[in-house]
Amino acid sequence: MIALVRTMPTRRLLEVLAYVGAWLVVSVAVAAAIFVNSERTVEIASHEATLSPDFSGEVVARMGPVLPDLRMPSGSRIGIEVELGKTDAATLEELTARYAAIASQPEGQIAVAERAVTAMALAALVQGAVLGAVPLLVWAAIGQARRRELYAGLRTRGGIAVSGLAIVLVVALVVPFGWGRTDRPAERWTSLRDFVGPDVTLPDEVADVEVMTDATTAQSRRLVESAVSGYQQSLAFYSEAAEDAAFLDLREPEEGETVVLMVSDRHDNIGMDKVARAIADAGGATAVIDAGDDTSTGSRWEAFSLDSLAAVFQDFDGRWAVAGNHDNGTFVRSHLEDLGWTYFDDEVIDGPxxxxxLGVDDPRSSGLGNWRDEKGLSFKEVADRLADAACAADEDGDRVNTLLVHDANLGRPALERGCVDLVLGGHVHVQTGPTAVTAEDGRVGYTYTLGTTGGAAYAIAIGSKLRRPASIGLITYRDGRPVGIQSITLQTNGRYDVDPWVELTY
Structure with a gap:
């Protein structure tokens, strides 16, 4: 291409550059017009939300008929308007509690919005590039002789009238697709600090947030104050816990060892995600295992919990997970798979x-790999099927070093038959093990149940602080086998309890 340009006559080269320049100008203009009129519907802050980009440099959240709208700088020339739609929250108090929890750990929601805006921008660029080439192709197809005839016709009175009409039509089509939306009346904004008043102390993180004051009631002001209070408590508790994690007395991995962080039963408590990551960094973990129950109901509104988990561990080498009994349906699994997490389909795969x-989703909610279409299997029948699969792999020389389940009882038969090294589970919200189990043939395996990482009482964990102690596990692998486990518990008062590293011997 460069050699062709070098040998091209100057006049021809200028024509080519003019065509390319015109194409770029038209393409960018068309892409920008398409971009600012794009929309995407995603799950944001437990709502079905519509995202609309613009070039305002601001993020505007349309909160609905009761809560006031919010806006803040986006940090770039690109802005976005978020129209919050339906949610399953039963009360405004429940909804504001969710907002407070999400605001204290916003990385997952930011990543969702960024992915949506990026997808809209790329789509607009592709469409702009195609549409930008249309007038140039038409220009080339007309030919030089015909263009001269048309140019001569433009000098006539009729030609001037037709040209003017064409310009008016183009402007009429393009202007409504302008650089910002003008369909809303003038809005009055005030800083969040002025809105809540001097009696409420605001953290620096929300210094740039503004509130729309039109039609604001005293009740909505109280709800905002409640959300701010919950946000402050959540941010302070979990941020302090994450900072303290750096000073925990954790075993350092030796050369040739791989450390894996284990979480389970988060139940939407995204505040613990930053704590779990801090513990992983302090313990040298480079991969993560999730034993399920990341949500309370498996509903789409709980996507914020999955987005937060994915954002916190997006740079880890391996991310394995199973669905728990509260992760009802297929949404949790499909959403995390789309975000790069590995689930299982009755096959032994590479692990840490x-x-x-080998892993399976809890049969009480989400099915069991390729067996999910077979209805009516009891928990024991599923456990026996799982043991058969593990033992068959062991006989073929493909021993299962880690069996990941939501309820460790599901892996008990495989352990008792000596077909696995370690069974990992959660479900009961109480840590037990690691406990050695000797099979009939004398082989030793271990079972380990992690407590609730979300500090959940029953299936509820959202709140400004822990409802019960939160558990994290660190599992050490060497030479392809798990060789040690260390348990960490964050108490409800913010104190850490670190168990000694337990060696697993075979």
């Missing part, structure tokens, strides 16, 4: 530290 891992 050159090990082999």
């Amino acid at each position: 530290g050159d090990s082999r891992i």
Whole structure:
């Protein structure tokens, strides 16, 4: 291409550059017009939300008929308007509590919005590039002789009238697709600090947030104050816990070892995600295992919990998970799979530290791999099927080093038959193990149940602080096998309890 340009006559080169320049100008203009009129519907802040980009440089959240709208700088020339739609929250108090929890750990929701805006921008660029080439192709197709005839016709009175009409039509089509929306009346904004008054102390993180004051009631002001209070408590508790994690007395991995962080039963408590990541960094973990119950109901509104988990561990080498009994349906699994997490379909696959891992979703909610279409299987029948699969793999020389389930009882038969090294589970919200189990043939395996990482009472964990102690596990792998486990518990008062590292011997 460069050689062709070098040998091209100057006049021809200028024509080519003029065509390319015109194409770029038209394409960018058309792409920008398409971009600012794009929309995407995603799950944001437990709502079905519509995202509309613009070039305002601001993020505007349309909160609905009761709560006041919010806006803040986006940090770039690109802005976005978020229209919050339906939600399943039963009360405004419940909804504001969710807002407070999400605001204290916003990385997942930011990532969702960024992915949506990026997708809209790329789509607009592609469409703009195609549409930008249309007038140039038409220009070239007309030919030089015909263009001269048309140019001569433009000098006549009729030609001037037709040209003027064409310009008016183009302007009429383009202007409504302008650089910002003008369909809303003038809005009055005030800083959040002025809105809540001097009696409420605001953290620096919300210094740039503004509130729309039109039609604001005293009740909505109280709800905002409640959300701000919950946000402050949540941010302070979990941020302090994350900072303290750096000073925990954790075993340091030796050369050739791989450490994996284990979480389970988060139940939407995204505040603990930053704590779990801090513990992972302090313990040298480079991969993560999730034993399920990331949500309370498996509903789409709980996507914020999955987005937060994915954002916190997006740079880890491996991310394995199973769905728990509260992760009802297929949404949780499909959403995390789309975000790069690995689930299981009755096959032994590569695990952490050159090990082999097998996992199954809890049969009480989400089915069991390729067996999910077979109805009416009892928990025991599923456990026996799982043991058969693990033992068949062991006989074929593909031993299961880690069996990941939501309820460790599901892996008990496989352990008792000596077909797996370690069974990992959660479900009961109480830590037990690691406990050695000797099979009939003398082989030793271990079972380990992690408590609730979300600090959940029953299936509820959202709140400004823990409802019960929160559990994190660190599992060490060496030479393809799990060789040690260390348990960490964050108490409701913010104190850490670190158990000794337990060696697993075979």
